[in-house]
Amino acid sequence: MQDAGTGGPHLTVVRQERSLGAAEDLDLALDLLGQAKTGRIGSTLRLYRPAPTVAFGQRDTRLPGFEAAAQACRNRGFEPLVRKAGGRAAAYHQGTLVVDHIEPHADAIAGSKTRFGFFGELLAQALRSAGVQAAVGEIPGEYCPGEFSVHGTDPADPAHQVKLVGTAQRVVAGGWLFSSVIVVEDSAPIRGVLTDSYAALGLDWDPATAGAANDLVPGLDVQAVEDALLSTYAGYASLRFADFSSYAGLDSGTA
Numbered sequence: 001m002q003d004a005g006t007g008g009p010h011l012t013v014v015r016q017e018r019s020l021g022a023a024e025d026l027d028l029a030l031d032l033l034g035q036a037k038t039g040r041i042g043s044t045l046r047l048y049r050p051a052p053t054v055a056f057g058q059r060d061t062r063l064p065g066f067e068a069a070a071q072a073c074r075n076r077g078f079e080p081l082v083r084k085a086g087g088r089a090a091a092y093h094q095g096t097l098v099v100d101h102i103e104p105h106a107d108a109i110a111g112s113k114t115r116f117g118f119f120g121e122l123l124a125q126a127l128r129s130a131g132v133q134a135a136v137g138e139i140p141g142e143y144c145p146g147e148f149s150v151h152g153t154d155p156a157d158p159a160h161q162v163k164l165v166g167t168a169q170r171v172v173a174g175g176w177l178f179s180s181v182i183v184v185e186d187s188a189p190i191r192g193v194l195t196d197s198y199a200a201l202g203l204d205w206d207p208a209t210a211g212a213a214n215d216l217v218p219g220l221d222v223q224a225v226e227d228a229l230l231s232t233y234a235g236y237a238s239l240r241f242a243d244f245s246s247y248a249g250l251d252s253g254t255a
Helices: 022-037 058-062 066-075 112-129 187-201 222-233
Strands: 010-016 044-048 053-056 079-082 090-092 096-104 134-136 150-154 157-172 175-183 238-243
Touching: 010 222, 022 044, 022 053, 022 079, 022 096, 022 157, 022 175, 044 222, 053 058, 053 066, 053 187, 058 066, 058 079, 066 079, 066 187, 090 175, 090 187, 096 222, 112 134, 112 150, 112 157, 112 175, 112 222
Parallel strands: 010 044, 010 238, 053 079
Antiparallel strands: 044 096, 053 090, 096 175, 134 150, 150 157, 157 175
């Protein structure tokens, strides 16, 4: 994990068993980052399955169709939010796995781009171990395009590739947060809400690039991907597990 700029070889894994709410889940990641930068918590990996959410980028809010896009999300049962990181709109729901890696780090800015490459490959490696033909790199027409997106290839049709993981990073003095969303199950609602919201924003993209891991490997579920992810992480760090309700003063009973 040193290549990713981590503070040490130990990593505390915290499983959040249920969503606190779309906005509350995003806010909690920033709260944990604040605790890490002040030394109240150490290296942390938070895993959870989110409520249906569309996270818009700051640039999206400046487009004339933003309000219509937000309403389109609500119409499909997704809560529209604006994230502090860049990029374009991305959608997720309980068929996805959100992975928040939080680290205290004295010089968090150093190596920030290297982190994208490192974690992109780590996530692709985890998906490959779960049976997905996964690789790092943007595919033509993908939503919320990024150089270090992780995509999967359909074994029955190698020309068909879908985006499976989007990543974002927030760096502050004293720490960093690297957040990843892995789309595992039930891609149709994600494809539908992105189609409506991108149309309202006036942004071009290819809906065929929106998919899930189990579109490529039938039967794959979120738990299997989580297990594969933790197994991959265990090759880089010593993992310990903590209860969400007791970690860092958090209380799962507030959900």
